[in-house]
Amino acid sequence: MTKADRNITEDLLRPLLTTSWRFYALVLVLFSIVLLGVGSFGYQVYNGIGVWGLNWPVFWAFDITNFVFWIGISHAGTLISAILRLVNAGWRRPVTRCAEVITAFALMIGAMFPIVHLGRPWLFFWLMPYPSEREIWPNFRSPLVWDFFAISTYLTGSLLFLYLPTIPDFALVRDKTTGFRSKVYGALALGWRGTTRQWHRLESAMQIMAIAIIPVAVSVHTIVSFDFSMAPVPMWHSTIFGPYFVAGAIFSGIAALIIAMAALRKFLHLEQYLHPVHFENLGKLLLMMCLLWGYFVFAERLTTWYGNEASEMAVFWATQQQNFAPLYWTMITCNFIIPLTILSFKKLRTISGCVVASCTVVVGMWLERFLIIVPSLSHKYLPYSWGSYRPRTPEVLLLIATFGAMGLLYTLFSKFVPIISIWELKVGEQPELTEPHETPDEAATLWRTHP
Amino acid sequence: MTAMYGLYGEPGAAQRAFTALRRAGVAEADITVISAEPFEAFEFAERDKSLILFRLAGLGGALGLIFGLLLTTGTERAWPLVTGGMPIVAWWPNLVIIFELTMLGAILTTVVSLLVTARLPTAKRSMYDPEVSDGKVLVGVPLTADRAPDTIRGALNVGGALAVKTADF
Numbered sequence: 374m375t376k377a378d379r380n381i382t383e384d385l386l387r388p389l390l391t392t393s394w395r396f397y398a399l400v401l402v403l404f405s406i407v408l409l410g411v412g413s414f415g416y417q418v419y420n421g422i423g424v425w426g427l428n429w430p431v432f433w434a435f436d437i438t439n440f441v442f443w444i445g446i447s448h449a450g451t452l453i454s455a456i457l458r459l460v461n462a463g464w465r466r467p468v469t470r471c472a473e474v475i476t477a478f479a480l481m482i483g484a485m486f487p488i489v490h491l492g493r494p495w496l497f498f499w500l501m502p503y504p505s506e507r508e509i510w511p512n513f514r515s516p517l518v519w520d521f522f523a524i525s526t527y528l529t530g531s532l533l534f535l536y537l538p539t540i541p542d543f544a545l546v547r548d549k550t551t552g553f554r555s556k557v558y559g560a561l562a563l564g565w566r567g568t569t570r571q572w573h574r575l576e577s578a579m580q581i582m583a584i585a586i587i588p589v590a591v592s593v594h595t596i597v598s599f600d601f602s603m604a605p606v607p608m609w610h611s612t613i614f615g616p617y618f619v620a621g622a623i624f625s626g627i628a629a630l631i632i633a634m635a636a637l638r639k640f641l642h643l644e645q646y647l648h649p650v651h652f653e654n655l656g657k658l659l660l661m662m663c664l665l666w667g668y669f670v671f672a673e674r675l676t677t678w679y680g681n682e683a684s685e686m687a688v689f690w691a692t693q694q695q696n697f698a699p700l701y702w703t704m705i706t707c708n709f710i711i712p713l714t715i716l717s718f719k720k721l722r723t724i725s726g727c728v729v730a731s732c733t734v735v736v737g738m739w740l741e742r743f744l745i746i747v748p749s750l751s752h753k754y755l756p757y758s759w760g761s762y763r764p765r766t767p768e769v770l771l772l773i774a775t776f777g778a779m780g781l782l783y784t785l786f787s788k789f790v791p792i793i794s795i796w797e798l799k800v801g802e803q804p805e806l807t808e809p810h811e812t813p814d815e816a817a818t819l820w821r822t823h824p
Numbered sequence: 825m826t827a828m829y830g831l832y833g834e835p836g837a838a839q840r841a842f843t844a845l846r847r848a849g850v851a852e853a854d855i856t857v858i859s860a861e862p863f864e865a866f867e868f869a870e871r872d873k874s875l876i877l878f879r880l881a882g883l884g885g886a887l888g889l890i891f892g893l894l895l896t897t898g899t900e901r902a903w904p905l906v907t908g909g910m911p912i913v914a915w916w917p918n919l920v921i922i923f924e925l926t927m928l929g930a931i932l933t934t935v936v937s938l939l940v941t942a943r944l945p946t947a948k949r950s951m952y953d954p955e956v957s958d959g960k961v962l963v964g965v966p967l968t969a970d971r972a973p974d975t976i977r978g979a980l981n982v983g984g985a986l987a988v989k990t991a992d993f
Contacts, residue, residue, distance in 0.1 A: 572861075
């Protein structure tokens with residue numbers, strides 16, 4: 374083992390093998406936040422969703438905003454990781470697992486919200502396609518059923534995409550630990566040894582998964598956008614929604630990834646592995662997505678304004694100049710003006726700069742989801758049906774708890790699983806092979822494939 | 825099974841031992857090479873390359889597609905509910921479900937194929953040494969009646985083995 378390889382193993386296994394009081398403190402804080410959310414959810418289940426601020430005509434608000442937002446954040450991981458794997462970007466190695474973990478947990482959090490939103494969450498299984506005594510099957514023509522299939526496929530694919538390349542690292546931890554811990558990691562490693570056949574099969578599987586997961590990821594957010602664009606509601610019924618949602622999802626996903634990587638770098642002391650160049654490259658991607666997002670917003674707004682259709686203009690002006698305008702312009706500032714200003718200049722595209730830009734993007738993208746949903750529902754076709762919405766404490770607590778849950782799950786994961794793929798990092802350190810080991814004559818007699 | 829294996833500090837040495845074993849008449853398929861990371865640039869990694877997973881993934885995708893087709897059209901015909909003026913078998917929405925199930929079929933088949941072809945999970949004791957996790961590369965051969973241990977040991981030492989061991993698996 375080279376010195377570099379030994380350092381990689383030691384550095385990346387350190388968080389698993391040693392635990393400081395800071396870890397317990399952080400878990401306690403995050404767990405308390407999650408408990409607040411659980412309490413709020415219990416209160417809502419006991420009293421009914423009347424405890425929320427939902428009222429006619431706005432029946433979708435915070436929970437569906439959270440749903441769309443977290444599904445969007447989930448695009449950080451598997452999609453970005455799969456693209457970087459397919460183009461064989463060398464700098465991806467320390468980034469991929471950090472990203473894939475975000476996908477897994479963000480999807481779990483996001484997928485929870487349609488169930489929370491049901492009001493009677495214990496009946497969620499009615500969404501599943503199974504023959505029941507009620508003789509009702511889910512209607513495949515409903516976008517909500519498309520959501521079920523898309524999110525289930527993406528979650529299954531993402532969990533497997535995360536797990537497969539972790540198997541060799543589980544085997545490494547198995548060999549480096551003793552007792553019960555070794556047994557647990559041994560079970561997770563599935564008896565992995567690292568034969569040439571196993572390595573080859575794993576790499577082939579990862580290639581196939583990367584190819585398969587990209588269209589699935591795109592389809593997921595397109596289908597989430599269909600929840601809105603299939604409805605004849607002002608400013609929802611738009612063909613631009615699919616790509617607009619996908620672009621927004623990747624945008625918020627990259628922002629979340631940058632924040633997570635910066636936190637890992639700081640708290641797990643991974644400065645040797647998460648270099649400024651990783652943030653610089655992700656910052657450039659974020660800048661590109663910022664411009665793309667701006668382009669979509671402009672295209673959507675200009676088309677609406679030029680069409681001058683009364684019901685759409687009511688929503689348009691509500692967001693541009695009336696009661697939703699403060700939120701709208703905050704969104705524009707957070708999603709476009711601040712990131713564009715910071716990320717356009719190399720001098721500002723530092724780790725801190727990228728983190729600041731990413732934080733504003735996360736806030737801005739949550740507002741964007743909210744502003745897609747609520748203004749349209751509160752300004753439907755006839756003015757008699759107009760209304761407004763104000764969130765109440767249970768909804769706000771639930772929103773805060775989702776961030777706590779993300780933080781908690783991420784912290785626990787990085788405590789029990791190497792957050793950077795050890796074997797992939799080592800592969801990146803391998804020197805180039807310059808000379809063959811046999812003479813051409815020897816190779817001709819020994820090898821089928823290399824005469 | 826009794827096996828003899830050598831541990832090597834770098835993959836080049838493992839490759840030399842691998843070549844020496846081939847020269848000594850050991851069949852390629854009988855030589856096990858184990859490492860903590862893949863070494864694609866070396867010839868010992870070449871022999872296991874195969875496209876079987878890609879083909880099986882395609883097959884899994886096709887099965888997923890057929891399942892999606894049957895699930896949607898079958899359900900719609902069995903419970904013919906008119907929704908929003910759409911036909912009973914509504915192809916546009918059905919394509920969404922069919923697409924997802926196609927991809928799910930490909931993904932699940934890939935994972936199952938990986939597990940089967942890589943012989944995972946296994947609790948069976950096989951040739952292995954925990955020193956592999958320290959970065960050593962293991963090259964080993966099962967000892968059979970037609971293989972002289974001294975010949976194998978000599979071949980394993982050609983590469984510059986850090987240790988040559990005999991063990992029962």
